[in-house]
Amino acid sequence: MTPDEKAREYAQSIAPAVSEKDGPLLHATKDMRRLATPWSVAIARASLLNNNEIPTGIVLDPACGSGTQLAAICTTLERPGIGVELSGSVAPMAAINIDNCGKWDGKKWSTSSRVLWGDGTNAKDVIETFTTQTSIDQQIAILHVDPARPNDAQKHTLDEMEPRLDVLLSAWAPFLKNGAALILDLSPRLSNKQREQVDQIVSEIWGDIMTTWQWMTQGRGRIDRLSLWVGTAACSQPNRLVRLSKSGEIHHLEGKNKTSQVSDDVVEIGEFLSIIDPCLIASGLAESWKEIATSGKSRWNTITGRRPILITSEPILLSYNELSIQKETYDMAHSFVQIKGEVVAHISTLDFESLSEITQIATKLGLSSLKIRCTVDPTIQPKLQSALDREMRQSCAENSTNLGFITEASNGYVICKEMGRDPA
Secondary structure, three states: OOOOHHHHHHHHHHOOOEEOOOOOEEOOOHHHHHHOOOHHHHHHHHHOOOOOOOOOOEEEEOOOOOOHHHHHHHHHHOOOEEEEEOOOOOHHHHHHHHHHHHHHHOOOHHHHOEEEEOOOOOHHHHHHHHHHHHOOOOOEEEEEEOOEOOOOHHHOOHHHOEOOHHHHHHHHHHHEEEEEEEEEEEOOOOOHHHHHHHHHHHHHHHOOOOEEEEEEEOOOOOOOEEEEEEEOOOOOOOEEEEEEOOOOOEEEEEEOOOOOOEOOOOOOOOOEEEEEOOHHHHOOOHHHHHHHHOOOOEEEEEOOOOOOEEEEOOOOOOOOOOOOOOHHHHHHHHHOEEEEEEEEEEEOOOOHHHHHHHHHHHHHOOEEEEEEOOOOOOOOHHHHHHHHHHHHHHHOOOOOOEEEEEEEEOOEEEEEEEOOOOOO
């Protein structure tokens, strides 16, 4: 379908178009927006295909929803796209979104793009309809799939995705160009067993094909996106962790899955403690990151929860020159550090009754402030932090500017003198 003025008026009346920062105007109802990929994320993910050797051909999304990710790929690679959407109310808005993105981009790809209302597993009918409407006779070079799924994917099977992944991929396999790129968007809460099931579906259809599992995080220690990149979409490694900053900057780490082991050694004063992004653990790339970030002896103190802790004999990430790495690699490694510092004291407890003693210790060490970076009852934490801030303001020297933090290691609470990012 191609959008006309009546369709645009209707879309604007039920779901006014909204632009994200400098992005295109996109229509989405409240329910659609809850499920849709934000434009900034969609365009960042599409940019990861820029350096891949993908054959010429069409971009296909057989369950396109709002069309945002399809439009982002078409915009980035300047290729026409086919979107298929089962919902008769969503498909027209997706068509308008594709058209809006083309006008925003100023390129010609959108004039040859179409959104079709129907079943995305009817591959032959979709291709015939697209060819009839556009007179374009090209094979599919890029397939993006983001099937609808239950809210809690860990308590459901892959069979409950709509459309079913195995049925969808089998239907489109004959229409994919040799060397095609596939991106399969899945729930970030998939279990390891479910990921193995997805691997099996792909291998049963395409055999020994390159695959890369990609975890994407926007910070906050949370995996926001999980996807399997297949064929020419894959990178040279089986795992990739992508960090997307608020400014849109992308850092990514690639490697093989390795299990991190926790050491029983106690944390000593004078050692260096770093709280790292738990996404490194979730993606199996913590060891790959550690090889880049550390220069001396290192060990994991804890790898569970929101604050995995690495203990080192030397400060991590000194400078990219001293580590003999590129600045881009240094920036990537640093993006996965929550906070780091030197261990300067042990404390036995962290509660309201112990704040006076903690403040005295911190003041003697020349610290001007202390931030709580450990697990505390969320109903108590703000009050405890406020009380600690008040005690520190009353006790610390006026000329002191040394920041500190409290965290919980395996052998109890420790106070650390914070170390900022080292000059490059």
